[in-house]
Amino acid sequence: MAIDFSKETESGSSSGTPGTSGKGIFSPSIITGAVAGGIGYLFGHWMGNAIAGGYPQVIGSGQNDVAICLGYAFAVVGWFAGLGALNYPIKKMLGYEPDFSEPELKPGWTKYFQYTQDHKIVGIQYLFGMLVYFFTAGLLALAIRTELLSPTHHIWGPSTYLEIVGEHGTMMMMMMTSVVLGPFGNFMIPLMIGSKKVAFPRLEAASFWFTPISYVILLSALWQGGFQSGWTSYAPLSIQQGVGQDAYIFGFGLQGLSMVCASTNIVATIINYRAPGMTWNRLNIMGWSMLSLGFTMILSVPVLIDGLYVLTLDRTAQTSMLYGPHGGSSFLWENLFWFFGHPEVYLLAIPGFGMVAEIIPVFARKPIFGYKTSAAGMIGLAVLSFFVWQHHLFQSGMNPDMRPLFMLTTELISIPTGFIYLVGMGTLWKARIRLTVPMLFMLGVYFNFLFGGLTGVYVSDVPINVTVHGSFFVMAHFHYTIMGGVIFAFFGAIYYYTPLVTGFQLNQKWGKIHFWSMMISFNSTFLPLFAVGLLGQPRRVFEYAQRLQTLNDWVSISSYVLGLSLTFFVVTFLWQLVVTRTPAVRNPWGSRSLEWHVDSYPPPQHNFKTVPVVMAGPYEYADLDALPMADIVVENADKDVVRTGGKA
C-alpha cells in the first residue's frame, strides 16, 4: 500500500504559509512587502553609488543608472520577501515535500492584500489591479488629448508630453496583456476544466504580485523626469534618456516575468488538471485561447527580457550592443523588441477573442459555430504572430528585400482572424439572441475589431505603409484592435462574471448606458484619427498642422466623453459592489459551462466538493437531448439567491 500522500504533506506544512503566521501588521501582506521593498531599494541604491559613483559618465551627467537599477532589483527582492513569497522556496531548499495543501482562508478582506494560493483570490486581485492600471493609463491618454487640443498652444512642456505618451503606451501595452488572462483566466479556467486547483499556485500568485511593483516603478518614472522614448524605446534614444528609462526597463521586465509565471501556470493547468471526461474537444474556447496565449508568451517574452537586458547593460555597464560606432547596431534593439512586440499585440487580441467566443453562444442559445475553426483561428494567430515582426520595420531600411515576404505573412494573419468572424457570424445565424450587456460588449468587439482588422490590410501593404507608417493611422488601427477588441471584451466579461465572482448583480440599465456611451465615444474618438493619420500627422507630436485642428479637437472632446463613460462605469460598479449589493441569482445567464455550477457565488474555496465528471461539451444549447455538462452535485441548486459569506 502506498503511503498516504495527503497526510504526509499536511504534517509537513506547519509554517511558512502566508496568512497563517504572524499577527497584525507583521503578518506578510502588501504593507510588509512595501516596507521591505523600500528597504531593498535604499540598499541597492547605496550599493550602486558605491560601485559606480566614480564612473566618468556618472560624474559628467550626475546620473547613476547603476544605483537606480540595483535599487529596483533589490526592491523587488525585498517586496517578495516582505510578502512572504520566499518562505516556500526556502522551505524547499531544506527538503520539505511539496505542499499541496491550501490553508483555509479567513473571512474578511485582508486576504485580498496577501500572497495567497487561491486562484480565485488571485483572479480578484488581478481584476482590481487591472482596473487601476487601465484607468491610470487612461487618465494619461486624456492628458495627451488635452495637449492636442491646440496645434501650437501647449498645456504640458514638450518633454512632459513625451513622458506622458511613453507612460500611457507602456502601461497599456505591458499591463493589458494580462487583462483577460489575469482576472478571468486565473479565476475561471480551473472552474471551467473542473479542477480544484491550479498547477503552480505560487507562480500564479507571484505573477500577480509582480504587477503592483511593476506599476509603481513604471509610474515613478514620471517623478524622475520620465522617459521620452515611447513604449518602443528605440535605441540609441533610450540609451540617452534619464533615469526614467530604468523605470521603463524594470517595469516592463517585471511585467514580462509576470507573464512568464502566469502562462506557465495556465498552460500546465489546462493540460494536466482537466476533470475526467474533459476531452480536448469539450474544452471551453476560453481554454483554447489561454493555451495559445500561454505558449505565445512563453516563447516571446524571454526575447523581450533579452532586449531590455541588453539596453540595461548599454546604459549601465557601458557595453555597446546598440551603438554602431563601437560595433553594435541600433537595429538589434528593433529586432529583439519587435520579435516580442508583435506576438505581444496578439497576446492582447487572442484572449479577447476567447472571451467573445465563450460568451456569444450563451446569449445565442446555440452551439458555437465551427468549434475547431475557432480553436484553429487562435492557434493560427499565435503561430503566425512569430513570423511578422519585421512589418513594424518596413521603413527602417533593414532587410528591405524581405518586405514582400513579411507583407505576405502579415496578410495571412487575416485568415485566422477571419475564422473568428466566421465563428461569430455562424453562431448568430438562426439563434435566439439576447441583447444583454455582456452580449452588447461582445458584439461591440466584432464591430470595432472589423475596423482594426481591415485597416490592418492598409498598414501591412508596403506601398501604403510608406504613407501610414508611424502616423496616427497606425495609432487608430491598433487602438481599434486593442481597445476596441480586448478592452471591450474585458468590460463585457466584467458584466458577465460579476455575479459569479462577487455574488452581486449588476444593474443592466446602467450597464447599457455604459456600453452605448463607451461604444459611441470610442468610435467617435478613434475613427477620425484614421483621417488625421492619412492627412499627415505623425505619432507622438506635440505640434501639428493647423488644418488638422478641427479633427483633433473633435477627437479630444470625444475622448473626454469616453473618459466620462468609463468614470460612470467605475462609480456604478463600485457603488453596486460596496453600497447596494443586490445578491446574484443562480446561473443568471443560463450557461452550461462548469464555472457557473458551483455551490455558491462566489465559489467556495475548493471549487467542487467532488470531482466533476464531464459528459458533454459546454455549448450544447440547442441540443434538447444533450446531457448536462458534468455529473456534479450542487448544493442549493433550487435556490435563486446563492450569495454566501457576505452581508447583504
Next chain:
Amino acid sequence: MANFVLDESRSEESTKGHLTKILVIWAITSVIGMALVWFVLGPHLPPGTMTDQAQGAQFDIRLVSTLVVPVLFFVWLFFGYSIMKWRVRPGEDPLAPGANISGNSKAQGAWYIITTTLVLGLAAFGTYFLVVPAGAGGAEGSSPIWRPATKNILQVQVIAQQWRFTYRWPQFGGMETTSLELPNNTEIQFNVTSLDVIHDFWAYGLGVKADANPDYNNIAYAKTQQTGKFVVRCDELCGIWHGAMYNYGHVVSQAQFQTWASNMETQNAALTKLLPKYSLTYTPSYSGAGGGYYNTATDPNANL
C-alpha cells in the same frame, strides 16, 4: 427541460431565403459604396500626385479602400440582419434554444477559400506595386534592389539630427542646406542618414518615407511630376523636439532649381569648405561629439 419547437425562421431548411435577402442587399449597397469610394473619395485620397510614387500610393489606397467596402458591408449586414431577425422579443422564453447548427462545411469551406484568395491577391498586388515604382518611395536600405531605370538621378542626402533635417548635395559641390528644393520631372535619390538617434524622413507630399538610422545609409527614390509645396516631418520618436522637427520643401521647375542651387552654392562656399568630406554616413568623433558617454580608455579606434 421542456421541449421547445423551433419556429419557422430558425428551422434548418429555410437557409436560402435569409441568405438571398442578405446577399441582394449586400450586392446593391456594395456597388453603390464602392462606386462612391472609387469615384468620389478616390481622387482626394492622400498623399496626392506630386510624384510618381505618391500617385502610386494614392492608387493603392484607393483600390484597397474600394475593396474594403464589400467586406465591411457584408459583416455589418450579416450581424444587423441576424440581430434584427433572431433576437429574443419581449415575452419569449429567453432560454429557448436556437437552431442546432454547430458547423456547415459548405459555408466554412467557402469562407476559407474566399479569405485566402483575397489575402493572397492583396499580397501579390502589394508586391507588384512595391517592386514596379522603384520601391514605392519606401526605405530600401543601403543597396536597393528596386531602382529606377534611368541613370540620371539627382542625389539628395538627408541628414537628420536631434532635432532638424539638413540636406547635402553631392552633385553641387557637397554643399549643405537647411531648405529643400527639388526640380520637377526628375528622378531623385534620397540618401537618408542620421547623426545620432533614429529619425524618420517623411516627405508627405512626395510619398517618401525612410528611417534615418545612425551609421546607415537608407535610400528611397521618388520621381517628381508636379510642382508645389510639401511638408517634411520626423516620423520616428527622437526626443524632446520630435514634434517640432519639420520643415517645408518645394518642387520647382528645373530652371528655378538650377538658379536656387547655384545661388546656394555661392552663398555657402565658405561654409562648404568647413564641412567634412561628403560621405554616406558620419561617425561622431570620439572625444567631442560622442558626448563622452563611453570611457575614452575603451576607444576602439585608438589602437587600430
Next chain:
Amino acid sequence: MSKGARAGALLVSFAALLGLIVFAVAGYLRSTPPTVSATPSSTPGVVNLVMQTDGAVGVGPHPSWVGYFIQDANGAWHQTTLIQLPTHSTVHVTLYEYDSGGNLRNTVWSKIQGTVGNIAYVNGVAENIVNPNSNTGNGIAHTFNVPGLGINVPMYGVSSTAKNFCNAGPCNLSEAHTTITFQFHTGGVGSYRWQCFVPCGLGYVDGNGGPMQNIGYMAGFLKVV
C-alpha cells in the same frame, strides 16, 4: 458597516482619488521653469535680452548640467530657457558664454543665420561664420538656434584650463567668457522653440541627453506675445 457608512466611505475615497489626481497634475506635470521677459529699452520696438550659458548651472536637481541663465529687468539671473518677447520688434541680445567648447556634430551650424545682417559680434568683432577649428582648441561651446525664425548663432567656447574658469552658475563677468551680441526680429504671435546643436550633454550618448532634452537647460521657447 451600514449601507450609509459604506456609501460615505466610497464617496470619501472618490474625493480623495480626485484630489490625488489634481495634485499630481497641478503640482508635478504642470510645473515649469519661470518665464523671463526681455527688458524694454528706451527705443520703441526694441527690447534687450541678456543671457549667459554656463558649463554647470550649479543649482537645482541637476547642478552638473550645462544651461542658461536669463536676466530679468531688475538684473536678477534666473535659471530658465523660457523667454517672453513682444511681437514684431527687434531684440538686442547680449550673450555671455562661460563654457568650454568642442566640436559641432554638424558643421553646417557654424554659419550665423537669421540675425540682422546674418552676423553676430564675437567679443566685438563681426562674424558670419565661426570656424570650429580656429580659436585654437576652444571650439564651439553652444549654438542658439531658433528653427521657427531661422536663427542660428554659434558661440566660441572659452578654455577649460583658464584660471578663472566658471565652474558653477550663475557666473559673473570677472570669470572667463566670450561675449556675443546680435539682433533679430520677432515675428507674429507664437511659441518658437529653440535649442543647441553642440552635443553638450556630457556623459550621454551622442551628447544629446540630459540638458539637451530638458526645458530650462539647453531647450526652451521664445514666447512671442
Next chain:
Amino acid sequence: MSEITEDRPVVDEVQLYHEAALGSHWWGARIAIGLVMTLFGGIAFAYFYLRSLNSHGLWDPHGQTASTLMGSLILTLVLLSAILNAYGNFRLKKGSTIDWQVANITALLAGLFAAGFQIWELSRLNFFPGAFGYAGVYVAFAPVYSGVIILSMYWLETLIARSLRNARALASDGGVGLSSSMMAENFRSNLEGFSYYWAFMAIVSVVFFVLFYVL
C-alpha cells in the same frame, strides 16, 4: 444541473491530482526548456546579428576572446554536472539512493563552481565592455549564463535536500528510486524534468562555448 449519480464512475481524487502534479512536472520542465531556449536564443541572435553586421569593422577587430582556458573549465564543469546527474539517475533506477545523492551533490558543486568561475572570468576580462561588439555580447551572456546555472542548481539542491529528508520514510519501500509511493513518484517526475532541462542546458553551454571561444 441534475444529478446522474447512478452512472457516476468512481474517481480517485487523490490519484487524479497526483497524476496532474506529475504531468505538471513534465510540462513545467518543458516550459523551462522553452524559456531558456528563447532567452539564450535572443543572445545568440544578438551574437550572430552583430557579428554579421560588423559595424565599422568592430565586431572583434583584434580577435580577442575571453579566456579560453576559463571557458573550457566552465564548460567541463557543466558537462560533468550533467553527466553526473544522469549517472545518478541511472543508479537511482537500480535502487541506490546513496549513489544518486553522492553523484548529484558532486553535480551540484560542479555547477556552482561553473557559475562562480563564470563570474570570476567576467571580472577580469582583458577588454572593456563597450570596446567592440563581441565584448558587449560576451558581457551580456556571462551574467545570464551564471544566473541560469545558479537557478538550475537551486532546483537540483531542492531535489537533493528532499531525497535526504525523505530517505528514512521511504527506506522500507525500496528507497526513493523504487518506491511506488506517491511521494517517490512525485520526486522522480520532478527529477526527470530537471534532468531533461539540465541536459538541454548542457547543449546550450556547448553551443555558446563554440560561439564565444572557438569561432
